[in-house]
Amino acid sequence: MTMTCDEVRMSLGVHALGALDAAEHALVEAHLAGCAGCRAEAEELAGVAGFLGRVSEEDVEQVASPPHAVLDRLLLRRARRRRAARALLGLAAAVAVIGVGGTVWVTADRSAQDTVTAASAPQSPSGAAGSGEPGAEGTAEGPAAGEDPGSAGAAEPASEPAPETAASALRTASPQAGEDAAGKRESAPQQAAPVPAPSGSSDQALTLSDAAPLVAEGGQGSVRARVSAAPAGKATAVEVVVSGVAAGTRFRLDVVAAGGGRQTAGNWTVDRAAYEESGPFPGSVTIPPGEIERFELVTAEGRVLLAVPAR
């Protein structure tokens, strides 16, 4: 019995894998001995089959089904990093809701339901707020120092706002510039609408006289906050409007006094989509407006999203 080329070809796959039974193997070999075309084909397939030994069946399965949980975790982590970086700069943008000279606070009714008024309950800042340096918090979600010695300080993807730049810009905002800008804000409060800030941009802190509500704004990346503080009896009413923070994010506003004291004005949950403004969220502290050095937007996890100098 002999085989035609077509029959042989169909057997060459199994032949290359060495799985033909003895009888068929002999027939195929006999054909190959006298047929250069089929022999070439057999050699080619044997070459392909040679690669199979490089991997195991399990290897193939693993490649076919990578753990998607890893991707999910990565995306989540990345999103957090992005938010944190943006947040750091944002506060300067948040406030101008208040009119001048002790006008009525626009706030109180609307967000009352999700307001936990932590009025005057001094709350020690958790972890991240310790240094008081906004720049120090910029990478709170970032890599642990030294984890990547070979490329420490290598550039983040261009899309990542640079927290350090932004933070230092905040710190260097001068009072004069602040007042000038404050004047503009007052006459044109619409400017307070969130503007997509390019990476590294920042806003000046705004300062009004003690008699008028203190208004300060900040932004980093897309996170922005506008804070105001005004005397209300013996306390200071504080109000914050935020944008660029994911809906559902829980945060608090800490008020830091020039002397180092710190109080939490309130805890709230961002109730609007990130691209919209959430708030104003009302709270209060006992630090007089004139003694406020900065505001800090801090997440429930204790991460400083944004620091806004008051002056």
Next chain:
Amino acid sequence: MSHAGTADEQLVRALFDEHGGPLYGYALRLTGDPGRAEDVVQETLLRAWRHPDALGGRSIRAWLFTVARNLVFDQHRARRARPPETGAEALAAVPAEDELERAVESWSVAEALAALRPEHREVLVEVYYRGRSVKEAAETLGIPAGTVKSRTYYALRALKLALEERGLAP
């Protein structure tokens, strides 16, 4: 929320889709532990994401494998009580390139197999990896013996193309 964010996300998705499988397989082989392997994959992709510039110029796959291998190696070293010996490090470094190249290649083979149509992969698994005869494979797969033969033939031809696409010429 921003275009940048979206592009950023796309990058990691692309990295994962393109390299996640082989990288995981490699990490699993190195660590022998699925949980640790996942961590290694995550950390490796995170670094690639963070340093996209590092990916230029050479094979991304090789870069990823190198990072993964170093992560595993560093972990391993950190677990040992004694400080690293320079001699051991030097020894480990010498075969690394060669070994990495082979690993990258092997995982490309696995990837090529994974990319085959299921019926092609299936028949190769039965006949080659599980060592079944044509008759046994036919029974297991519920197809005629002749089909096992022709499928094996076409599977190998498809695999040849898949290997060539990955720069592996049989």
